[in-house]
Amino acid sequence: MSTQTIPKPIEKPTEKANPLYDWVDERLGVSEMMAFARHKTVPVHSQSFWYYWGGISLFLFLVQCFTGVLLLVYYRPGAEAYESVRQITFVMHFGWLIRSAHAWSANLMMFSILVHTFSVYFMKAYRKPREFGWLSGMALLGIASVFGFSGYLLPMDELSYFATKVGLEIPSAIPWIGPAIATMLRGGPEVGEFTVQRFFALHVVVLPALFVPLLAFHLWLVQRHGNAAPPSVEALPASQRKSMPFVPNFLRKDLAMWLISLNVLALLASVFPWALGKQADSLVPAPAGIHPEWYFMSPFEMLKLLGNILPGESGEIAGLLLFTLGIALWILIPFYDNTKESGQKARAAHYFGLLAVFLLLATTVIGYWAAR
């Protein structure tokens, strides 16, 4: 028997007697959902802190939707993109704050998704029956980075222009079909108003349409399988495992984390307002010290280093291959490390994770060092 505190059945005589509640309940099954919520529990152990990061990512995504719609009120893609962002930043009341909140929240969301990803990895929460949770999560991470990449171009300032130009060099290094893909994404041979227009369509229509259902699937899986406990906790006899009810105990803590996140975001967005550079101009040389956003620094630097080791086109292709292989191994980890026992495979997966963290951190540091 677990030592969880089973919430006392809440007596709601008014509900029973309320004909309106009965009418709605009969059609929507509210009672079933409430019964489900009452029985949902969250494991309590020394690593419980990491359970908040999925919720924080979700909250920051909601902030992105909200601030994104506010920016949409005045943003104009295409040739006027820069002018409209200038107007939002300097003419509309508090426009600078809304834009700053959107940009900061994007960065915080990438950060919390990465924390969530690595905590899931090292707690081995991807094991049976949670493989789809892992796969959908990786897809969400992938879409989130495309969100970041496409959103970065929309202001059409110097930095967005060069970041997009350089970023699109990566797909164009794919053999044979690469240049065609890059041209298609760019909407022509050069980054310009057509690129902004199609990145805008991607950013506000295509990506949300992919992200939201996938997110719903991801959250539904969490309801279905519950939070995974780390193997060391799972190995304990049931009587030594602790848990807390989701409603209201964990939910209350979750919401407190949301409030903290909102405060951190408000502080960052108002104290460090996001800058708007000069208007993009292909004839003006790239500014000194230009570098990708921190979440793209590592892959960018890895490809660069591999390109140095293996110069030329073969190096580019080898780099991409190695990179793709690494990502594929990472994504497929639930099918390799698939047993509950902490054997050889579990240890190998753990070391692979440590190697990935080391590579990511090291290449990020090298990247910033080189861009000084």
Added chain:
Amino acid sequence: MPPAEENDLKTRRAFLAAAGAAGLLYTAALAYPIYRYLASPNEMAMNATAVTEVTLKDAQKLPAGSVLMFKFGTAPAMLIHHLDGRWIGLTAVCTHLGCTVQYEPQADRIHCACHGGVYNPYSGANVSGPPPKPLKLFKVAVNETGVEVSRA
């Protein structure tokens, strides 16, 4: 009620009131910038409507029996040079449901195509159809370089 319990209830009430007030302040601090952000264009328009005078350059060359549409602040307005030489400035927004009205020189009337309202092109008076009020007249001053239209 025992005094201890009563005291408990008082602190509880005070706490809830303070928490409620803090929550309201927090929400207001979030809502205020969003409201001002969304209201920005309206504020800009308000500044534009504060206009009391518009100078229409070269409008003195407007031939008799024709009309010049222009914006007085943000609202459409019309300058009519009548065949008898009179200059008339009017708002061009129908008082019925806000469509932009049209001067018809042949019929010598101002007509609204939306619901058939008709106004007098000299006084702005609502003559027939649904309009409840007349069009407002402006003061018009013609000189060699243009026409000055101002609030009457």
